Amino acid sequence: MRKLFALPVMIVLSVLLCQSAVAEHNDDHADSWYTYHWGRGLTLPAANLNIGGYFKGSYNRLENQRETFALDDLSLFITWTPHARLRFFTEIEQHNWINNDGVENFVDKLNIERLFVDFLITDSSSFRFGKFLTPFGRWNTIHSAPLVWTTNRPVVTYDVAFAPRANGLMYNYTRIVDEHNLDVSIYLDNSTNLEPKSFNNVTFDKAAGLRINYELTEEFQIGTSYLAYQQLADLDPATGLPVHHLFGLDFLWQHQGYELMLESLYHMRGSTGNRSLEEKGLYLQGVAPLGSKVSAVARYEYFDTHESQTFSYSSSNVSHIGVAGLAWRPYLPIVFKSEYRFGDNNRSIAPSGLFISVAMFF
């Protein structure tokens, strides 16, 4: 029980310590060999090195499930830029290290979330090699708790549809078209051969994808994604690995603290034997500032999954999910969230219940 109290105490202490860090913050970097900014990490300018990270602690009470209390994420970022054209980045994460059942083994829960090198070919194009977040839609590439408005993820961004991380090579191209940015990413994944088995969270076998984002204005951007992949979980000795196809459309509008974000996807799995799978879904999320650094958040989600087997059975499941909550961001790096999720036919994929969390960049 003492362990359960340790987390809130740690969070309060962090906030108090970080408040003093903000007060001492000085923008002039000229004379110090290191700088620390709350929410921007520790920078060693001479070594072109930055070390930072974030944590998330949460309390969830879902219908027909026992309540949970956990330090879900404790992440460390390391960025090293040894040359104008080269940038190394890694994120090392402890996931669910402290929870209702006590403190888990530190090493067992350690995971390499991301590990890549960026090579800048020109001012508009670059290669990324390593393990990176799969650039499908918007949520997956910004999924860290201090950045998103709700504790729980929308269903269409779960790894039920695609693996959240890819291992391979990505080419990024950016261009100004009519005074607006156009970004294109093309990537190839070979997770089975590139990711050491000890990391143990591979879901792609092989994948290839494309992501395009266009800024219509400074406040409004639209995007589309395509991904084809195979995963070892589908392996059928008789038919081999089926190919999954995903198509996505999304947009983001932001204005003076207001925000509207939509992501939709269509997922089709090629038949294995005589079985096939088809999924489609979307979410639309709105955020409105209420004053005193509190924002109201509301989200609607739709998810439709259809599985069939020739001459045998066909099952279809349509879920409607709603999320309503508040987010309080007293300082930019820290956010407290509270939300309630409810819905229709949502028990198996997104059960109703209460979510409370605190997350902070350090």
Add this chain to the structure above:
Amino acid sequence: MILQTIARLLLFLGVISYSQRLWADDILVVMGQAFAIEKITVKELANIYRRRTVINSAGERWNPINLSANDPLRIAFAQKIFQQSPEIMEVYWNTQYFQGIMPPYSVNSVEAMLRVLETTPGAVGYISPCHLDKRVKVVLKLSVGDDLAAVCNH
């Protein structure tokens, strides 16, 4: 004679005041004299300050320099090139921090800005026209609606 002299002085002061007011509505985007870049567009500048564009066409690193967050010149500059205040831009930097990308360096004074621009390869910054001197060259002039005359008195 005395009236004529006073009238000329008043005219002179009026012209000076008017020209300072005209100047004070502009922000000059500047680089050190040694660097090859002669011209830059608003969108290119926005991408450099957002760290979307990291190197120039010659493969050298861009080093965008900011004034401190509450400086009126920085506020006007951010509003002009991002259509957002520095405060709202911090939300953008939260997202970039998760990608391992850090915001531009900040300095506390125009003199510090000029010193950095003169000596740092790829450094780009912004000043008021009244602070322009031989150490830097103008690569873009931004017209802003704000009256920035006060920054000349610093």
